[in-house]
Amino acid sequence: MAYLSDIEIAQACEMKPITEIAETAGVDEEYLELYGKYKAKIDYRILKENKRADGKLILVTAINPTPAGEGKTTTTIGLADGLRALGKNVIVALREPSLGPVFGVKGGAAGGGHAQVVPMEDINLHFTGDFHAIGAANNLLAAMLDNHIQQGNELNIDVRRIVWKRCVDMNDRQLRNVVDGLGGKANGTPREDGFDITVASEIMAVLCLASDIPDLKARLARIVVAYSYDGKPVTAHDLKAEGAMAALLKDALKPNLVQTLEGTPAFIHGGPFANIAHGCNSVMATQIAMRLGDYAVTEAGFGADLGAEKFLDIKCRLAGLHPSAVVVVATVRALKLHGGAKKKDLGNENLAALEKGLPNLLQHISNIRDVYKLPCVVAINAFVTDTKAELQLIEDKCKELGINVALSEVWEKGSEGGKALAEEVIRLCEEPNDFSFSYDVEDTIENKLNAIAQKIYHADRAVLLPAAKKQAKELTELGYGNLPICVAKTQYSFSDNANLLGAPKNFEITVRNLKVSAGAGFLVALTGDIMTMPGLPKVPAAENIDVDENGRITGLF
DSSP: OOOOOHHHHHHHOOOOOHHHHHHHHTOOGGGEEESSSSOEEEOTHHHHHOOOOOOEEEEEEESOOOTTOOOHHHHHHHHHHHHHHTTOOEEEEEOOOOHHHHHTTSOOOSEETTEEEESHHHHHTTTTSHHHHHHHHHHHHHHHHHHHHHTTOTTOEEEEEEOOOEEESSOOGGGSSEEESOSSGGGOOOEEEOEEEGGGSHHHHHHHHOOSHHHHHHHHHHOEEEEETTSOEEETTTTTOHHHHHHHHTTTTSOEEEEETTOOEEEEOOOOOTTTSOOBOOHHHHHHHHHHOSEEEEEBSSSIIIIIHHIIIIIHHHHTOOOSEEEEEEOHHHHHHHTTOOGGGTTSOOHHHHHHHHHHHHHHHHIIIIISOOOEEEEEEOOTTOOHHHHHHHHHHHHHTTOOEEEEOHHHHGGGGGHHHHHHHHHHHTSOOOOOOSSOTTSOHHHHHHHIIIIISOOSEEEEOHHHHHHHHHHHHTTOTTSOEEEEOOSSOSSSOTTOOSSOOSOEEEEEEEEEETTTTEEEEEETTOOSSOOOOSSOGGGGOEEOTTOOEEOOO
């Protein structure tokens, strides 16, 4: 049976005017800023002026990703459509895709099949310009930093201890490490520099956690860009940069409103990666979704060890959010990969490989239920190659833990394929829960790292290399020791080694570097070989993307 591609399905959709979607969501015209017929921004004043009680918050997360795919965004969208098909008032809140992966590894990132957000091409490309604004603000700060040094260095900045990088929203390994300021005195101070991808910029995290323009400016002002020769942090405020940066970000701060293929309102705003950042859409988009909907469905990036951990330990902690239920997405195919099956053989029934890979799913379930004390359901994202015996094995193993399993067929059937999952989510949302964090934020940096490593990754311990130990001591002395921690780690494994699949035991998490994101309000711990600037694969998705004389885009997944 031949299936249409995601972009073909999206382009065949007859979208509703965004004014109609806003009306469905309960957004008055005074809060609506149109970006054409099918996109709009929402003035965040709606949060302060709409006094409606908040709805239930549902988090969608997943097992550790594999090349077989898990379909977390697809499931999130399909669940929201399923809830709406059951007559529920629901809003979905998602991250914006980054151009780097869109043109690099994965192609489009707006869901799949009959569970997508549209206009799919706009969302995957420039959308409303948020990422460009973030990049401009980031690079303005970098330019002001280097200009300050060039103009006499009144702040006594140690050029060997500059921690602020430039950024670009494209996978470009060539820019990871550069030397700039060459060409003589008039062209700046020569120094080692580098680029992060835009989604790894602290500006992205700041935007996603800010509540309004005054809060945005206060967070921007706290960003640490360098250290002086006597070891004092130098901030964006010291460079008098926060006002100009906020001016560039004032429109990007407003959440974007679009729609699913079935007309469910969708906020798409912010997009930090979960492997190198905190992996959640903006707090503001989530809060508006909760204020307007009886159910707000959102996702967190990659597996639950990254996205869900950061959503719960960082975003929920800082924003005072309390989730009602969690969905853990898995596929039979991905679990067989975790169990050692070859990618070319995933279409064949293999109960032995599936049983060997199942501990990955079961460990994520245990973390959600036993560490965070939240009710959860497993959503099996269905493939035509799944056999009845394989699906039954997953259901049996989950039921041993007291967890229900729902088959999600939203890729093929849209909302109709998401009703079973939606019904279980509705049931879970009525259960009381005792939501808890995985660590005490007032504990020491090393103890917090150990708590994450042991409780969430099931490692023996976190090992801080000498440089990280020194940084932990310095950061504590500077007053940053009581911040939550954002671990930068490979998404493919519970460990910091991408090759250790399943649910590995007897390993350590190696922390090689610690830095403060004072504006965002958390510490970043770099582990393993994680990089903040990805590279393109041997065959980039960009090779298949094209546009015809009428402006119609093809090849975007």
